[in-house]
Amino acid sequence: MSSSPSTDTRSSRRSFLGTGVRAAAGIALAPSFAAFLQSCTTDSPVGPTGNWVELADALQGTLVMRDDLDFIRLNTQYALAYLSTVPAAIALCESEADVVACVNWARRNNTPIVPRSGGHSYAGFSRTTGLLIDLSQMTNSTFDAATNQITIGGGSHNKEVYDAGRLTQTTLTHGRCKAVGVAGLVLGGGIGFNMRNYGLTCDQLISTRIVLASGEVITASATENPEVFWAVRGAGGGNFGIHTQFVKQMLPAPTMTCFRIQWGTELEQLFDIFQDIALTAPREFGVKFMVNARKVKNQTELYIEILGQLAGTEQELLTLLAPMYAVAKPLFELTETVPYWDAQEFLSEDGNPEYAHERSRFAFGRISAEGRDAIFRNLRNWPGTGVDAMWKYFLMGGRIADVADDATSFPFRSATMITSVDLEWVAADSGKLAENFAWLDAFHAEMEQYTSPYCYVNFIDNRQTNYLNAYYGPHVDRLRAVKRELDPNNVFSHPQSIPV
Ligand SMILES: Cc1cc2nc3c(=O)[nH]c(=O)nc-3n(C[C@H](O)[C@H](O)[C@H](O)COP(=O)(O)OP(=O)(O)OC[C@H]3O[C@@H](n4cnc5c(N)ncnc54)[C@H](O)[C@@H]3O)c2cc1C
Known part of the structure; x- marks a missing residue:
């Protein structure tokens, strides 16, 4: 069922980016x-x-x-x-x-x-x-109905996972951007709306084939090269070799009630109420919570948005969100109870090329009232670009934390959220970038005290200092040992890769 008014500001912004930024790319x-x-x-x-x-x-x-x-x-x-x-x-x-x-x-x-x-x-x-x-041509996949396992080429994207999942009526933890590569997603851990129910994307990995710098091809699984298998589930791409194939466990794809709801008033109060809901919600609830800032006639306007899914009925969703509705009427709402893969179409985004910088922090617990005030103050003081800015979190917990922190190289399983500040701009904003980046850096720095020094490697951030500790925390030495073993000459490297 869907209800309600006004325009869908978030998706209209995305479609604007789809055309506007490509044009902008041509002029700058x-x-x-x-x-x-x-x-x-x-x-x-x-x-x-x-x-x-x-x-x-x-x-x-x-x-x-x-x-x-x-x-x-x-x-x-x-x-x-x-x-x-x-x-x-x-x-x-x-x-x-x-x-x-x-x-x-x-x-x-x-x-x-x-x-x-x-x-x-x-x-x-x-x-x-x-x-x-x-590897983007290497997208072949096969499905074994006896085990519900899918074997997919190392260059596959979320799109091919969507296609295979729809065909076999199964799913796993996938992202919502169809163009994102499975390799990058799974190697950095992988988050998505299913993660609280099914674990991280890397938790569904059964095995992978890797071309090493020597040209040798190895398989990593629980039984073959288990230390490599440990490392590739969280270290991020571009570190050890080139993954040419992934075998993954597919899981049931239930009917979903998916939703996108926005509020424009009582924002601080709604922020707190939604945290109460989120931190005690059932595992079947997957959500991204956003505080968006946009410039309207040089004034900053804020609104809150929640986007996600519940493996349950619309009535169950409304019961869960009742404390929000009791405080303020939404600006915009769209909810729908549909087969799993139809829900994913509702939730998906294009991921077109754009100018963007995102800075993340894992949070281990609740964002305090001081932290909330810092978020709203920073967003109200945003210098402004031609696009929106945002502070957001992806709700973690549930199945992710059932797995021990050292079972895979993804180290922050007890986190309650992955938070981040997003800055986007268009080519015409080039004169405003210095003050916008100063704002982004100061906001990110201030949020450390309310969240943690740890960041998500898949939201890789070339402005992050002390990046090894930020991405890997207690796992740095163990990952370096695997790196020395697999790639002693550091053939696979980028500015924030695991050093030899
Ligand atoms: C629009 C958008 C939406 C996103 N949504 C999500 C989300 O829902 N959940 C989430 O967890 N993350 C999400 N991300 C982050 C995403 O997981 C990472 O950016 C990921 O690294 C992208 O993987 P890729 O294969 O597309 O990227 P690439 O740029 O191709 O690769 C990323 C890194 O991995 C290396 N690499 C690529 N292919 C291989 C390979 N086959 N073997 C070894 N190394 C390889 C590259 O050299 C590079 O270092 C999103 C990012 C964007 C831009």
Whole structure:
């Protein structure tokens, strides 16, 4: 059932971004990327030359060089702020043998490599000036009805998981952005609306195949290379090798009541009431809570939004949320009780390329009244861009915390929330970026005392200092030992990777 008024501000903002930012990208390209585009003239050599020919010949897939028209499309990915790092070539791999060929060729030719699956790294860490090993064609999947296990290619996206889940009437913990890669998602832990009921995405991982820097291919599972299996469930992508396949346990896909509800008044009171609801809610309840800021005629307007699902009826949802309705009438509400995968269409987002920076913190308990006041004060003092800003949390707990903190490398299972501050902008905001980033950094720093020093590696943040402790806490030394074993020459590295 759906009810109610007004426009859906959040999704209209997203669709605005879908068109607006692509247009904006065209008028304010980072300088070296603009220079690169100018170098793409028709008199440039066409196709691979020199030692690249050997690699092109070895691949079943395609080696796309800078002079190929398709290069510009393939070079674009989610984080527009980092497009100025341009690869020398992009290998569109079609098989594990292609990935092995790339790794072996790069070692012989002393060329840096970086893997990419969905291309949704917040910090643009799936970029290189060397060889970009793109797995996005490797999306084949098979389903074993006897075990309910799915075997999927290392380049799959949430989209292919949605397709397979709908076909088999099963699910797991997935993200809501269809374009995000399964590899990045699962390797960093993986959060989604099912996590309180089913655990993190990495908790459903049965095994994975990995191409190491030596070109050797290993399997990691509970019985094969168990220490590697421990490490890859939380360390994040780009650290140990290139994952070419994942076997995952699929689970029942129940009917869902999904919802998107916004309030524009009594915000501080609603913030507290919703925390009471969330921290005692059943596991079947998955939610993202947001305090949004938007500029209207130079004034900052705030509103609260909750987005999520309940494996239950609409009446059960309304009973759960009754204390919210008792305080204020929503500005906007949409609820629907539908089959599982229809609910995921309701909840999904596109994840189009955009300018954004997100800074996260795990919270272990309740956000105090002082913390809440800091959130509202900071948002009211936001300098402003052409898009919205936001403080939000994803509710954790439930099944996530049933697993011991040291059972996988994801270390913060007893957290109650992953919180974050989001800043987004458009190209026309370039003159305002310095004050917006100063605001973002000060807000993030102030929130440490109300949350924790720990951050989510999948919301990877190149402004985070002391990042090893922030992402891995007590697991740093154990992860470094695995790194030394698998990749002693640090072939797989990015600015915040696990060092040897
Ligand atoms: C719009 C959007 C929505 C998001 N929603 C969620 C969400 O609901 N839940 C959640 O937990 N996170 C979410 N994230 C964060 C997301 O999980 C991470 O950004 C993740 O790293 C993206 O994975 P990717 O494969 O798309 O990215 P990529 O940029 O391709 O890769 C990310 C990192 O992993 C490495 N890598 C890529 N492929 C491989 C591979 N096959 N083997 C080894 N390393 C590899 C890359 O080199 C890079 O370092 C979201 C991000 C965005 C931008």
